[in-house]
Structures are given as structure tokens and as C-alpha cells.
Amino acid sequence: MPAVRVQKHEAEKVKNLLKKLGLYDGKRRPKREENFVLLPVISSPKLMELGFEVIDVELPFRPERQIYKNLKSVLAEKLTKEELAYLRRYDIIGDIAVVQIPKELEHRQRDIIEALLIVHPFVKVIAKRGVHEGKFRVRKYEIIWGEKRLTTLHKENGVKIKVDLGRVFFNPRMKGERYRLAQLVQDGERILLMFAGALPYALVIARFKNVEITAIELNEDAVKLGLENIELNKDKLRGKIKVIHGDVFEVVPKLGTFDRVISPTPKDIDALSLALGEAEKWVHYYDFVHEDRFNEFKKRIEKECQKLGKQCEVRIKKIADYKPHVYKVCADIMLF
Ligand SMILES: C[S@@+](CC[C@H](N)C(=O)[O-])C[C@H]1O[C@@H](n2cnc3c(N)ncnc32)[C@H](O)[C@@H]1O
Known part of the structure; x- marks a missing residue:
């Protein structure tokens, strides 16, 4: 990912200038290298025009804010140590707080609601989340406090995303991943986004x-929300997004090829060969893989490429924990 290399004594001044121009990438940390500093930037032709030395380097992402810790400290006054150990991570989606309350903490639901409202006074709905269901991967929710709605406007990576948690899949925890992909993409690319949902990946890119x-x-409600989201962000988008309502397995083979294919694949669906077949240069294929089977997954991708007469280089990246020893991963695949 791009970084500007500057002399140490100029770093602060250049950083301020880059911030002013909207080119500084505050999501990654700068790095010192002897007498130089590498400043993380958003890729833009403007950097060259300004005469900066731009290099390609992996700078670490800043950790997400640990809001969970604040909730824990508020609850520490009421819950026992054993009960605190059952507390799970929660999400703030727009003005909705989504919590998991394990059965060991059900008797503490009132305390958890009160603590959430102290930490997030702007929240209007608190919902308890269930599991993902059906082919649209929508979760079941139970509203345990506040207004009776599951629609909200969520902000992420500089875009507004209208969501309806009761009808359409949405995962706020993929914010960093969407940003990562947006930084890998180059201006001018033609991209296929399969399983697009309400368009969070498309909007950020x-x-x-x-x-x-x-x-x-495929989910008509997601398509409608996606179109609303394009309209909501139309002044900010540099790229164009076209939405097709349909089944990827029927629609995609008729579309021809793309520079890059992104597949946020729903659990238990195999779209690997479809994604590889439609891509010319890059594929980002998401799947759920046991930690002992990463190598097997990589081999499967290489074999699939071979079948299609393509050569590839595969890097498997852990994206999130799914269940003990099983991860949501992204295979970044370069074709040549
Ligand atoms: C895991 S979700 C990802 C959604 C979106 N990319 C996101 O990250 O919010 C998978 C999405 O694929 C959609 N879907 C499932 N099967 C499909 C199919 N055969 N063709 C097109 N979309 C499908 C679901 O409705 C759901 O919105």
C-alpha cells in the first residue's frame, strides 16, 4: 500500500499538508526508517504531481477503538468477575446497538442495557442478535430496548450505508477489510462484486x-437498499456502480470477464470456480476455513486455476474469528 517517504525533519510538515489535501491515510501507522519517515497515504496521482517519493510498503493498521473495554469497566461495578468473563463483543450500527447475551448473563440483561446507554447515549435501539438464516444470510434479532425498528443509517469509511438488519445482511466488522480492498484497487479497473448485499464493499471502493x-x-430488499445507498453517496463516489438483481450463478457467466472479482461468499456456497473464471488479474475470495486446512484451501485454489488454464499466486489472509479454530479468510489471488 502506498506511503510517502520523507526526511525525518520534514515529516510533521508533510503530514499536515497531506491531511489538508485529504491524502493522509489515518487508518495506518507511520513508520520510522533511519533518517526517513514513511507516511501512509491514499493512492492518488496528485502525490506524484506534488513531487513526493511514493513507495509500496505494508504499514500496520491502527487497532479499532476498544469500546468493549468501556462497557466492561461500567459493568465491573455490578457484575461478578465470573459474569464479566461471559460478556461478548457488541456492535454499534448507526444508532442501533447489537448485543449478544449468553444464557449465563440473561439475568443481567437490564444491567447490560443500562451500561450500554451510559457508554453510547445516542443509541435509540438495542437488539439482541441471533444466528444468520436462509440464503440471504439475514440474522434474527430481538429488540430489547428502544424504538421498534431495525433500519438505520450507518457511517463507515466516509460513506453512508442505509441498512435494514431484519431484511438484509450487514457486518460492520468488515470495515477494515473493505478499506483494505479499496486501497488495493487501481483507478480504471472493471470490477465484479458477487453477493453484493446493500453494497458496502462497492460504496467504499x-x-x-x-x-x-x-x-x-439475489435479495430484492438488498438491491433496493443498494440503489438508495448509491443515491445517498452520489456526491462522494469517484467510481460507478451498476447493480443487477439476480442469482450470480445465472447472471455472471453472461457478463464476460473483469479485471478483478470480489466474492464475499455466503457460508456453504462454493463460487470459487465461477469467480476465478471471470477474473483477468485479481480475485478476492472469502470463505470459512479451519486453521488446519489453510494449505488444503490454497491447493484447491491452485488446482482450480490449473483447470481453467491459468497460473496463480495465492495469499490467504485471516479476516475474523468465526468459531473456535475456524476463521473467515480472504484468499487474495493474483492471476497470470
Ligand atoms: C455474506 S452476505 C454478503 C453481503 C455483502 N457483500 C456485505 O458484505 O454486506 C451474502 C449475500 O449474498 C446474497 N446471495 C446469496 N445467494 C446468492 C446468489 N446465488 N446470487 C446472488 N446473491 C446471493 C445474500 O442475499 C447476501 O446479501
Whole structure:
């Protein structure tokens, strides 16, 4: 990912200038290298025009704010140590707090609600989350406090995303991953986004890069929200997004190939060969893999590429914990 290399004594001044120009990437940390500092930036032709030395380097992401810790400290006054150990991570989606309350803490629900409202006074709904269900991967929710709605406006990576948790899949924890992809993409690319949902990936990529995205989604409610989301962000988007309502397995084979294919694949669906077949240069394929089977997964991808007469380089990246020893992973695949 891009960084500007500057002399140490100029670093502060250049950092302020980059911030002013909207080119500084505050999500990654700068790094010292002897007499130089590497400042993380958003890729833009403007950097070259300004005469900066731009290099490609992996700078670490800043950790997400540990809001969970604040909730824990508020609850520490009421819950026992044993009870605190059962407390799970929660999400703030727009003005909705989504919590998990394990059965060991059900008798503490009132305390958890009160503590959440101290830490997040702007929240209007608190919902308890259930499991993902059906082919649209929508979760079941129970509203345990506040207004009776599951629609809200969520802000992430500089875009507004209208969501309806009762009808459409949405995972706020993929914010960093969407940003990572947006930084890998180059201006001018033609991108296929399969399993597009309400378009969080498409919006974030199109916000940062001047690209053409074709997004496919089967859930009609998600398609409607996606179109609303394009309208909501139209002044900010550098790229174009076209949405097709349909089944990827029927629609995609008729579309021809793309520079890059992104597949946030729903659990238990195998779209690997479809994604590889439609891509010319890059595929980002998401799946759920046991920690002992990473190598097997990589081999499967290489074999699939071979079948299609393509060569590939595969890097498997852990994205999130799914269940003990099983991770949500992204295979970044370069084709040549
Ligand atoms: C894991 S969700 C990802 C959604 C979106 N990319 C996101 O991250 O919010 C998978 C999505 O694929 C959609 N879906 C499931 N099967 C599909 C199919 N055969 N064709 C197109 N979309 C499908 C679901 O409705 C759901 O929105």
C-alpha cells in the first residue's frame, strides 16, 4: 500500500499538508526508517504531481477503538468477575446497538442495557442478535430496548450505508477489510462484486477509486437498499456502480470477464470456480476455513486455476474469528 517517504525533519510538515489535501491515510501507522519517515497515504496521482517519493510498503493498521473495554469497566461495578468473563463483543450500527447475551448473563440483561446507554447515549435501539438464516444470510434479532425498528443509517469509511438488519445482511466488522480492498484497487479497473448485499464493499471502493463496479445480489430488499445507498453517496463516489438483481450463478457467466472479482461468499456456497473464471488479474475470495486446512484451501485454489488454464499466486489472509479454530479468510489471488 502506498506511503510517502520523507526526511525525518520534514515529516510533521508533510503530514499536515497531506491531511489538508485529504491524502493522509489515518487508518495506518507511520513508520520510522533511519533518517526517513514513511507516511501512509491514499493512492492518488496528485502525490506524484506534488513531487513526493511514493513507495509500496505494508504499514500496520491502527487497532479499532476498544469500546468493549468501556462497557466492561461500567459493568465491573455490578457484575461478578465470573459474569464479566461471559460478556461478548457488541456492535454499534448507526444508532442501533447489537448485543449478544449468553444464557449465563440473561439475568443481567437490564444491567447490560443500562451500561450500554451510559457508554453510547445516542443509541435509540438495542437488539439482541441471533444466528444468520436462509440464503440471504439475514440474522434474527430481538429488540430489547428502544424504538421498534431495525433500519438505520450507518457511517463507515466516509460513506453512508442505509441498512435494514431484519431484511438484509450487514457486518460492520468488515470495515477494515473493505478499506483494505479499496486501497488495493487501481483507478480504471472493471470490477465484479458477487453477493453484493446493500453494497458496502462497492460504496467504499467507489468512494476511493475511479472504477466501474458491477454488483450482483439475489435479495430484492438488498438491491433496493443498494440503489438508495448509491443515491445517498452520489456526491462522494469517484467510481460507478451498476447493480443487477439476480442469482450470480445465472447472471455472471453472461457478463464476460473483469479485471478483478470480489466474492464475499455466503457460508456453504462454493463460487470459487465461477469467480476465478471471470477474473483477468485479481480475485478476492472469502470463505470459512479451519486453521488446519489453510494449505488444503490454497491447493484447491491452485488446482482450480490449473483447470481453467491459468497460473496463480495465492495469499490467504485471516479476516475474523468465526468459531473456535475456524476463521473467515480472504484468499487474495493474483492471476497470470
Ligand atoms: C455474506 S452476505 C454478503 C453481503 C455483502 N457483500 C456485505 O458484505 O454486506 C451474502 C449475500 O449474498 C446474497 N446471495 C446469496 N445467494 C446468492 C446468489 N446465488 N446470487 C446472488 N446473491 C446471493 C445474500 O442475499 C447476501 O446479501
